[in-house]
Amino acid sequence: MPIKVLMPALSPTMTEGTLAKWLKKEGDQVSSGDVIAEIETDKATMEVESADEGILGKIVVPDGTEGVKVNEVIGYLLEEGEDASAIEQGGESKPAPKPETPKEEPKAEAPKEQPKQEAPKAEAKPATQPAAADKGERLFVSPLARRMAEQAGLDLAAVTGSGPNGRIVKADIEAALSKGGAKAPAAAAGAPQAAAPAAAAALPQSNPDVPGLPSYTEVPNSSMRKVIAKRLTESKLTAPHFYLTIDCEIDKLLAVRKELNEKAGDSGYKLSVNDLVIRATALALKKVPAANATWTESAIRIYDQVDISVAVAIDEGLITPVIRDAGSKGLVEISAEMKDLAKRARERKLKPEEFQGGTFSISNLGMFGIKDFAAVINPPQGAILAVGAGEQRPVVKNGALAIATVMSCTLSVDHRVVDGAIGAEFLAAFKKLIEDPMTMLL
The missing domain is CATH 4.10.320.10 (E3-binding domain)
Structure with missing residues (x-):
């Protein structure tokens, strides 16, 4: 009996996706574990492996089809000794019987009931012709x-x-x-x-x-844009946001970064300000674990591990790859992991577990020259840190006017999870690490 190839659920929240491309053609031999197709979700493009073996006897859903429901039949595998006729006999999906209908009607009833059948034919042609044309053009x-x-x-x-x-x-x-x-x-x-x-x-x-x-x-609207709209609207409607802003002097941080990069030589790594911000955030959350939390109706969950989601802009929207257990990783490891995640995020090659399940978020627009901003919390997380650009500003030191490079950071907080005092405590710990970066290296 033909084996149904179903649209897979590539994440716990996925209900539909786009069948981007078949990597096998009708008539190709398929072995268990072979990659047969690419599926686009709202966040990534993922390869789908076959769980069975046989010959790809029929492609039901062609390349580029959007809105394919999870568990919908997208194709059939033929077992040894079967041919295409077995699909019509054993298949239960709707697409299989459709080609038979127009073949039988003109032969048996078209001469007698032409006036009654003209309307259905006019409706059927526009629905089927584009798909057939696409499939024929390949x-x-x-x-x-x-x-x-x-x-x-x-x-x-x-x-x-x-x-x-x-x-x-x-x-x-x-x-x-x-x-x-x-x-x-x-x-x-x-x-x-x-x-x-x-x-x-x-x-x-x-x-x-x-x-x-x-x-x-x-x-x-793309699938990604629809998900972003839904989640951020949910965040602003359900999470009572409040905002705390702090200014950090980063002259020492820039000097340490420059020195470390010069010492790197040909070792391959090049630290960014964002890498140092991630490291400082992770250490600050370890010192103030109450800020590393989410809200549920029955309890506030305070996480033992710091998993930081970092916002990355891509063509169709925004994605937040996660640095797992960032609190236990050094700067070089964070830098390498962040570069890899950002690259694959822009290529839409991340796995669901690589962009889901963070405990805290960072959104950095400093590289675009944005002085300061307030980000929307990424649900179900309890807070997100918005990082602005470092710029030279006048400051008062020891009663005298001086110039310092200052970076404004704004913490958006879900008041159900984090109170003002906890948010302030976290920002104070973050500021101390940023302004004395050598403590991050210990």
């Missing part, structure tokens, strides 16, 4: 690139992909549009019938209801 296109091409009416067949295996990505679409890429007549013809409302919403429009409002372009 184009490898990222979901974002496909949406951009549809919005612009661009013919994907005329675009050369620069991604892995010739996959068409966002940059390829932008390049084609800048050169005046060929329009897609099939998509233009099908749009009024199959997806008129969606296509109209995605194209530049003017709004006659609001005089003076300029025309606009709607960019469809």
